[in-house]
Amino acid sequence: MGSAVSYCSPQQIQTVDLCGSEGKAPESTNLPCPVKYEEINHEAYMSLKPGLFEGLRFDVYRSMNRKFGLSNSLFMGSVDLPDCAPDPLKQSTAHFELGANLIDQKGKMDVVLMMGRVLSKGCMSARVKCDITNRFSIKANAELTNEPHFSVGMFNFDYKGNDYQAQLTMGNSAFYSVNYTQRVTPKLSLGGEWMWFGHQRKSCMGLAARYQTDSVITTALVKSEGDICCTYIQKLSDKVLVASDFVYNWNSTEAVTSIAYDHLLNQYRIRGRIDTNLCTAAYLEEKISAGLTLVLSAELDHRKKDYKFGFGLTVGD
Amino acid sequence: MAKLEPVGGKKLIKEWPTWILKKAKTVTHYGFIPLIIFIGMNTDPKPQLSQLLSPV
Numbered sequence: 001m002g003s004a005v006s007y008c009s010p011q012q013i014q015t016v017d018l019c020g021s022e023g024k025a026p027e028s029t030n031l032p033c034p035v036k037y038e039e040i041n042h043e044a045y046m047s048l049k050p051g052l053f054e055g056l057r058f059d060v061y062r063s064m065n066r067k068f069g070l071s072n073s074l075f076m077g078s079v080d081l082p083d084c085a086p087d088p089l090k091q092s093t094a095h096f097e098l099g100a101n102l103i104d105q106k107g108k109m110d111v112v113l114m115m116g117r118v119l120s121k122g123c124m125s126a127r128v129k130c131d132i133t134n135r136f137s138i139k140a141n142a143e144l145t146n147e148p149h150f151s152v153g154m155f156n157f158d159y160k161g162n163d164y165q166a167q168l169t170m171g172n173s174a175f176y177s178v179n180y181t182q183r184v185t186p187k188l189s190l191g192g193e194w195m196w197f198g199h200q201r202k203s204c205m206g207l208a209a210r211y212q213t214d215s216v217i218t219t220a221l222v223k224s225e226g227d228i229c230c231t232y233i234q235k236l237s238d239k240v241l242v243a244s245d246f247v248y249n250w251n252s253t254e255a256v257t258s259i260a261y262d263h264l265l266n267q268y269r270i271r272g273r274i275d276t277n278l279c280t281a282a283y284l285e286e287k288i289s290a291g292l293t294l295v296l297s298a299e300l301d302h303r304k305k306d307y308k309f310g311f312g313l314t315v316g317d
Numbered sequence: 318m319a320k321l322e323p324v325g326g327k328k329l330i331k332e333w334p335t336w337i338l339k340k341a342k343t344v345t346h347y348g349f350i351p352l353i354i355f356i357g358m359n360t361d362p363k364p365q366l367s368q369l370l371s372p373v
Contacts, residue, residue, distance in 0.1 A: 062368075064357060064364035065357075102357050114356075116349045124350075126349045151342060
């Protein structure tokens with residue numbers, strides 16, 4: 001006589017609980033993981049805000065091996081002094097930057113990532129990321145200067161669930177931040193953020209939504225500081241996409257709308273933008289030969305009569 | 318009667334986290350990039366010293 005009791009593993013019991021006896025998983029458990037809250041409109045700002053600069057830039061990247069690389073950068077040009085309206089004031093500056101990168105990967109996971117940059121002025125930025133498990137990672141960022149009270153340090157703890165992502169941030173000056181994004185449907189993600197600035201005794205929060213299909217990404221972000229930001233990207237083909245954003249501040253009742261395009265080919269990538277402040281910008285990266293890239297940048301602000309042009313060369317990938 | 322701690326000891330307890338953070342900031346500022354270079358030069362395949370010092 002055979003045994004009337006058969007072994008049922010805990011996984012089988014959970015599957016029956018979730019899926020019923022038919023064994024078909026409910027739709028809510030098949031949702032992919034959403035993007036992080038801080039990257040919710042990352043794709044739009046890759047096209048809308050390329051790294052425009054004014055002056056000369058020369059970058060050299062050297063890979064020692066697959067894990068370790070060094071970078072050297074030279075910049076000579078002008079930077080805008082903040083809060084100088086209506087006529088922008090510029091300050092000539094020049095600096096040399098030395099950088100070092102170390103990446104240790106195991107499969108698709110970055111087990112350890114270390115990046116350091118030091119400027120000739122004495123400022124230093126450090127970044128360390130460590131993937132403890134497939135779902136949990138820790139990041140540490142620091143921006144250190146020789147001037148007192150201007151250094152910043154931050155720790156981030158990220159957890160990635162099946163259909164959600166959460167992050168806890170702790171920084172100096174009693175700064176705390178929590179954010180969470182949840183995939184609600186296969187195309188829609190919703191998220192929220194809360195921040196506390198301990199020294200100023202101030203808190204603020206934000207809500208975000210992201211709708212993504214194969215060719216369209218739409219995001220909306222509302223912050224309690226008074227900003228509303230909406231972005232839209234449309235992929236016209238594999239090589240061309242257009243992007244647009246709308247930013248409104250209800251405290252100052254100012255609104256700006258920008259439209260941009262991004263054209264990517266094998267040899268070059270060109271991005272252009274125009275906005276309602278009559279400011280146009282363009283950014284070109286062209287591969288002249290293997291390991292040598294030409295970079296041209298232009299920004300024309302017709303309203304302020306401020307015109308910026310930049311020229312750069314990048315050696316190495 | 319309340320027990321009073323020595324003034325010097327109380328001051329030390331309050332100030333040691335600040336002292337540690339200042340020292341950690343100095344160590345990170347000057348030692349982080351040399352640390353990355355040291356670890357990177359010991360990863361496989363080991364780069365040569367000439368590759369590190371060469372400008373290209």
